[in-house]
Amino acid sequence: MSQIGYYRYKINPTxxxxxxxxxxxxxxxxxxxxxxxxxxxxxxxxxxxxxxxxRFFAFNRFWESNDKPKELGRSNKIITSLLTSKSxxxxxxxxxxxxxxxxxxxxxQDELTVLSDLWTSPRVLMYVGDHITFSENDWxxxxxxxxxxxxxxxxxxxxxxxxxxxxxxxxxxxxx
Amino acid sequence: xxxxxxxxxQDNKVGDSNLMPIHSPLIFLVDAEYTGADxxxxxxxxxxxxxxxxxxxxxxxxxxxxxxKRRFMFIADTVLQGYMEDFEDTEQSESSFIHIENxxxxxxxxxxxxxxxxxxxxxxxxxxxGIRQFGNAPNLNEIFNNETETIFAYKNKPCYVYFFNxxxxxxxxxGYEVKFIIDDGVDPVDEVLIIVDGKQLYTNTSGEATxxxxxxxxSYTIYKEGFVEKSNNFAVNGAALIFEITLIANTVSxxxxxxxxxxxxQEDVFIExxxxxxxxASGYTNPSGDLNRSLYLDTYDIKVSDLYWEYYVxxxxxxxxxxxxxxxxxxxxxxxxxxxxYVRHGITGDPIVGATIGSEAYAASGNxxxxxxxxxxxxxxxxxxxxxxxxxxGSENCGVRAKGYTSAVKPVTxxxxxxxxxxxxxxx
Numbered sequence: 319m320s321q322i323g324y325y326r327y328k329i330n331p332t333x334x335x336x337x338x339x340x341x342x343x344x345x346x347x348x349x350x351x352x353x354x355x356x357x358x359x360x361x362x363x364x365x366x367x368x369x370x371x372x373r374f375f376a377f378n379r380f381w382e383s384n385d386k387p388k389e390l391g392r393s394n395k396i397i398t399s400l401l402t403s404k405s406x407x408x409x410x411x412x413x414x415x416x417x418x419x420x421x422x423x424x425x426x427q428d429e430l431t432v433l434s435d436l437w438t439s440p441r442v443l444m445y446v447g448d449h450i451t452f453s454e455n456d457w458x459x460x461x462x463x464x465x466x467x468x469x470x471x472x473x474x475x476x477x478x479x480x481x482x483x484x485x486x487x488x489x490x491x492x493x494x
Numbered sequence: 495x496x497x498x499x500x501x502x503x504q505d506n507k508v509g510d511s512n513l514m515p516i517h518s519p520l521i522f523l524v525d526a527e528y529t530g531a532d533x534x535x536x537x538x539x540x541x542x543x544x545x546x547x548x549x550x551x552x553x554x555x556x557x558x559x560x561x562x563k564r565r566f567m568f569i570a571d572t573v574l575q576g577y578m579e580d581f582e583d584t585e586q587s588e589s590s591f592i593h594i595e596n597x598x599x600x601x602x603x604x605x606x607x608x609x610x611x612x613x614x615x616x617x618x619x620x621x622x623x624g625i626r627q628f629g630n631a632p633n634l635n636e637i638f639n640n641e642t643e644t645i646f647a648y649k650n651k652p653c654y655v656y657f658f659n660x661x662x663x664x665x666x667x668x669g670y671e672v673k674f675i676i677d678d679g680v681d682p683v684d685e686v687l688i689i690v691d692g693k694q695l696y697t698n699t700s701g702e703a704t705x706x707x708x709x710x711x712x713s714y715t716i717y718k719e720g721f722v723e724k725s726n727n728f729a730v731n732g733a734a735l736i737f738e739i740t741l742i743a744n745t746v747s748x749x750x751x752x753x754x755x756x757x758x759x760q761e762d763v764f765i766e767x768x769x770x771x772x773x774x775a776s777g778y779t780n781p782s783g784d785l786n787r788s789l790y791l792d793t794y795d796i797k798v799s800d801l802y803w804e805y806y807v808x809x810x811x812x813x814x815x816x817x818x819x820x821x822x823x824x825x826x827x828x829x830x831x832x833x834x835x836y837v838r839h840g841i842t843g844d845p846i847v848g849a850t851i852g853s854e855a856y857a858a859s860g861n862x863x864x865x866x867x868x869x870x871x872x873x874x875x876x877x878x879x880x881x882x883x884x885x886x887x888g889s890e891n892c893g894v895r896a897k898g899y900t901s902a903v904k905p906v907t908x909x910x911x912x913x914x915x916x917x918x919x920x921x922x
Contacts, residue, residue: 320659320666324594327655327668328586331647333694339657340708341664343732349643349655356648371656376648429646452652 324371361420362445363483364457367435375433377420377481384419387412418444418483424476433479434469436462444483460485497604498619524553524566525621526605533607533617538568541602553605563620588652589704591668669706671734676701676716679740686718686741687770717770720744720790744790747817751785753798755805755825759783763823764800767812769793789814796821803868803886804828830884833906833913837875837894840918845879849896849919857893857901866892866906898922 327337331353339347356362359379367373390410397403425433436442439462447456465480526536538551553566586592605617647653659666674697676686682701687694691712695703707730714737716724721741728735753760760783767775767789774794775787791814798807805825812821837849850856851873856864862872867890873881889907892915899919906915 320662320664321593322659322662325591325657325659325666326586326594327591327657328588329647329653329655330588330650331653332649332696335695336693337655338669338706338708339666340669341659341666343665343667343669343709345708346666347642347657349645349657351645351647351653351655353647353649356651362648362651372654373645374648374651374653375646376651428644432646 326371358449361418361483363420363436363462364443364445365436365439365462366441367432367439373432373435375422375436377422377479381418381420384417386415386417388414413487415487416485418485420481420483422479425471425479426476427471430468430471430477430479434467436481437464437467437469442483444485458486497602498622499600499602522568522570522622523556524568524605524619525559525563526566527563527618527620529562529616531607533564536566536617537606539604539606540570541604543600545602548601667706669708670730670732672705672707672712672728672730673734673736674703674705674714674716675736675738676703677738677740678721678743683718683721683741686716686721687772689715689717689770715770716741717772719769719772719774723769723792744792745817746788747791747814747819749787749789749812749814750818750820751779751787751796751823752820753779753783753785753801753823753825755802755827760801760805760825762800763798765823766797766799768795768797791815791817796823798823801825804830804884828886830886831908831911831913832882833885833908833915834880834882835873835875835892835894836878836880836914836916837896838879838916838918840920845875845877846896846899846919847875847877847879849875849879849894849899849917851875851881851892851894851917854891854893854903857895857903860895864893866890892917894919 327339329335329337329351331351334353335351337349337351338345339349354376356376357379360376361381363375363377364372365375389412392407392409394407395403395405397406422433442460442462443457444460445452445456446458447453461484463482463484465482468477468479471477524538526533535555536553538553540548540551542548549570551568551570553568555564556567557565559565603622605619607617645653645655657666672690674688676683676688676697682697682699684697684699684701686697686701686703688697688703688705690705690707693705695705697703709730709732711727711729713725713727716739718741720743722744724739724741728737751765753763753765759779759781761779761781763779763783763785765777765779765785766773767787769792775789777785777787778800779785793811793813795809796812797809801807804827806828807823807825810824835851837846837851838844839846851866852862853864853866855861856866856872865872867885867888869883869885873883875881885908887908887910889905891903892906893901893903894917895901896919898921900922902917902919904915904917906913
């Protein structure tokens with residue numbers, strides 16, 4: 319007896335593997351897992367695809383990071399001494415938005431088909447863990463914007479993908 | 495103002511579809527009884543468990559049910575969709591196969607008529623439709639029919655594989671767990687290759703590797719360099735299996751590969767030694783035609799390449815059974831055919847002595863390195879305007895040059911003998 323609906327099998331594969339799913343101990347479906355190499359400096363993204371299934375994609379180590387700090391505000395300061403006072407106002411601090419530009423080289427059409435769900439995924443998470451654990455706090459939710467929302471490559475070629483990942487906004491130290 | 499609760503079921507089913515909140519807007523129908531002024535539209539505020547306002551939605555008239563009962567419709571946007579905590583996966587352990595739970599979310603909703611102060615109205619919400627979301631997109635996808643799918647994953651990183659069950663009488667699974675636990679008599683052995691009917695796995699640091707197999711007959715092969723290979727047959731029959739296997743250390747043999755043809759030692763011949771598809775050793779022969787390698791007593795697959803073009807060696811199996819052992823590589827001669835080039839004057843037909851023949855590029859370049867096919871030098875016609883060489887069958891253009899004549903390119907096809915290639919040159 320079983321429940322109706324989706325089942326999920328979790329593996330940490332080391333080599334390409336076929337997963338055979340069975341119904342009443344008879345083969346019902348085979349899903350092929352193709353394992354790609356990975357570097358510690360790569361950025362691993364987890365996202366919900368159009369079928370509500372989590373998929374993973376690794377962008378290579380050639381990523382860059384840009385900050386977009388915005389001032390929280392300023393407070394007036396009374397000048398009590400012309401000799402020692404440094405300014406007439408204090409900066410309260412900043413809120414910062416960090417954008418990572420990630421790249422993936424030589425993406426095949428098959429990979430792109432899987433990856434294209436990323437452009438419209440409602441849930442995109444980026445791995446920030448130590449590459450040992452994969453618990454809940456090893457992932458942060460991010461927003462994604464592709465430079466080019468490509469979904470099909472002409473002439474069955476390979477392509478490069480570049481995306482901007484916006485990390486959750488955070489506040490710097492404030493001097494209130 | 496009317497306050498009600500909104501419960502959204504996120505069913506893990508195709509058709510009813512748990513997946514709708516991420517596919518399309520959530521559409522709700524609200525039946526409201528009212529007294530007083532006729533409410534043209536009402537606003538709906540949705541709060542979460544912590545009384546935090548998630549969004550304000552405009553409910554527009556959908557249908558008049560009676561004179562004092564109207565059905566409104568509103569579309570909840572991504573604020574509400576995003577709130578749906580779904581598919582959390584971090585609790586799932588490796589190699590587990592779980593049913594994805596249905597999700598139920600309860601929201602507090604508050605309906606207000608924007609004109610209620612001007613036109614007093616009392617609204618009573620009787621029903622909210624659409625708490626179970628229906629859709630039409632997901633169940634058209636082939637993945638829902640459990641067809642073949644390719645999933646890209648990363649080495650040693652989590653990966654999810656989904657499977658859909660549409661009948662609760664089914665017994666579903668990923669077969670029975672067949673676990674191999676490998677040790678060397680003392681400690682677990684990692685990186686051991688285990689092959690079960692073509693599926694390969696390596697043992698982890700605990701010496702374990704687990705296959706999921708359906709009922710049936712299988713065979714396994716266990717191999718790690720330095721240990722004696724083990725193979726056996728087994729059957730899966732309605733239960734999980736555990737094989738605890740102790741590997742036996744193997745003995746090393748000093749193996750000399752010797753490449754020689756017609757009493758001439760062959761230098762720089764490349765030899766590769768494979769075991770179950772894994773490259774174990776490789777190298778080039780020295781001037782004596784020898785390559786020395788230490789191999790464990792076992793049977794290996796040997797590949798030999800980089801031979802002189804007229805020679806070849808078929809891939810072969812080498813049982814290493816003694817220490818030391820010499821393997822005399824059996825080099826064979828390829829079939830070659832005589833090819834005669836005849837270069838003559840294009841008008842008089844007189845043979846041209848000293849015409850040179852190389853590759854197609856040679857006709858233009860005159861470079862002595864642009865030789866034709868497997869020949870080691872540029873060919874030169876003799877007194878009768880002919881030169882004869884031996885070559886493998888096939889087709890390739892040749893380039894011809896002669897002093898005082900325009901150079902020429904000629905297609906050459908080598909079949910069984912005789913192969914007479916006549917080339918006519920014209921004076922410049």
